[in-house]
Amino acid sequence: MGILVETSARHMHVSEEHLDILFGKGAKLTWKKDLSQPGQYACAERVEVIGPKSRLTMSILGPTRPSTQVEISLTDARTLGVTAPIRESGDIKGSAGATLKGPAGEVELKEGVIVAKRHIHTTPEDAEAFGVKDKEVVDVLINTDERTLVFGEVVVRVSPSFATAMHIDTDEANAAGASGEVYATLVREA
Amino acid sequence: MGILVETSARHMHVSEEHLDILFGKGAKLTWKKDLSQPGQYACAERVEVIGPKSRLTMSILGPTRPSTQVEISLTDARTLGVTAPIRESGDIKGSAGATLKGPAGEVELKEGVIVAKRHIHTTPEDAEAFGVKDKEVVDVLINTDERTLVFGEVVVRVSPSFATAMHIDTDEANAAGASGEVYATLVREA
Numbered sequence: 001m002g003i004l005v006e007t008s009a010r011h012m013h014v015s016e017e018h019l020d021i022l023f024g025k026g027a028k029l030t031w032k033k034d035l036s037q038p039g040q041y042a043c044a045e046r047v048e049v050i051g052p053k054s055r056l057t058m059s060i061l062g063p064t065r066p067s068t069q070v071e072i073s074l075t076d077a078r079t080l081g082v083t084a085p086i087r088e089s090g091d092i093k094g095s096a097g098a099t100l101k102g103p104a105g106e107v108e109l110k111e112g113v114i115v116a117k118r119h120i121h122t123t124p125e126d127a128e129a130f131g132v133k134d135k136e137v138v139d140v141l142i143n144t145d146e147r148t149l150v151f152g153e154v155v156v157r158v159s160p161s162f163a164t165a166m167h168i169d170t171d172e173a174n175a176a177g178a179s180g181e182v183y184a185t186l187v188r189e190a
Numbered sequence: 191m192g193i194l195v196e197t198s199a200r201h202m203h204v205s206e207e208h209l210d211i212l213f214g215k216g217a218k219l220t221w222k223k224d225l226s227q228p229g230q231y232a233c234a235e236r237v238e239v240i241g242p243k244s245r246l247t248m249s250i251l252g253p254t255r256p257s258t259q260v261e262i263s264l265t266d267a268r269t270l271g272v273t274a275p276i277r278e279s280g281d282i283k284g285s286a287g288a289t290l291k292g293p294a295g296e297v298e299l300k301e302g303v304i305v306a307k308r309h310i311h312t313t314p315e316d317a318e319a320f321g322v323k324d325k326e327v328v329d330v331l332i333n334t335d336e337r338t339l340v341f342g343e344v345v346v347r348v349s350p351s352f353a354t355a356m357h358i359d360t361d362e363a364n365a366a367g368a369s370g371e372v373y374a375t376l377v378r379e380a
Binding site: 073074075078086117118143145146147148149150151152153170171172174175176177 | 263264265268276307308333335336337338339340341342343360361362364365366367
């Protein structure tokens with residue numbers, strides 16, 4: 001049974017407070033495209049993330065969240081000149097900072113810039129079929145002809161509100177030569 | 191026995207003819223730093239590589255070669271807007287093109303832009319110790335705590351003129367969370 005692989009390009013999640021500062025008091029996110037995870041969507045709004053070395057523009061993913069979080073690749077981190085740790089979403093304590101610039105204002109983000117730890121979202125039904133549990137760390141094969149990889153340290157997250165998909169970043173997708181519709185399989189000890 | 195992992199950032203090799211055009215008739219490469227492979231060195235000269243979407247500046251690695259070859263990551267390829275194939279060094283037929291810009295002139299490179307296929311350089315002595323042969327394709331483990339990976343499709347190249355090292359690009363190093371001094375090990379079937 002294959003797991004759909006989705007590549008996350010750099011993006012950010014914003015708090016209501018920061019949305020107000022970046023796009024003006026009372027600003028609302030503009031839905032652009034649904035994502036695979038139910039209730040999540042790409043927005044039309046774009047924000048400049050400014051580091052010591054350079055700046056990168058990225059989209060906001062909605063809806064708003066309690067804390068602003070910027071998710072970049074390690075390639076992006078080097079481009080920006082920030083030291084972003086590899087973290088699970090939401091675990092931003094002590095992570096990197098950056099300046100965020102929107103059309104209405106700027107935010108000095110003290111922490112919140114991370115490189116997302118690769119993970120699998122899955123439903124309780126699929127988790128049972130795969131034989132995995134919430135928070136389990138698994139090995140996953142992405143078999144492309146040119147750049148086949150086995151990813152260690154893949155965290156499984158189980159929730160009835162998820163759709164089953166593996167999320168990797170652009171560095172990881174490129175290292176696997178993964179483009180188009182790609183499926184991963186769990187690797188089991190013999 | 192570990193194999194030293196070296197990460198190749200984007201770079202280029204130039205022909206004498208293109209060196210003349212880019213840096214002026216009779217130009218010579220300026221040694222800056224020796225590389226691990228005997229006789230290879232990083233040069234002070236830098237060239238702008240221009241694609242349909244943007245441009246990237248990169249160093250030349252010396253000495254000059256019969257054909258100019260630009261080695262980029264898939265992240266770089268996307269940045270430039272070129273479709274660069276994953277190839278072994280020297281296998282540039284039908285690969286991507288780009289405009290090269292130096293202080294003295296420009297070259298319209300018809301082909302030569304590739305993403306280097308990951309590989310291991312090794313000496314005959316080390317190859318024997320590892321139990322591998324020239325052109326063999328092996329699986330290699332890079333065990334980092336955060337982003338452990340097993341790389342498939344790693345080509346072994348054996349020559350007495352090599353130093354033993356595994357070469358990966360920046361996407362691959364980032365996907366493995368490899369920074370600083372990192373060693374890889376061959377993965378064997380049980």
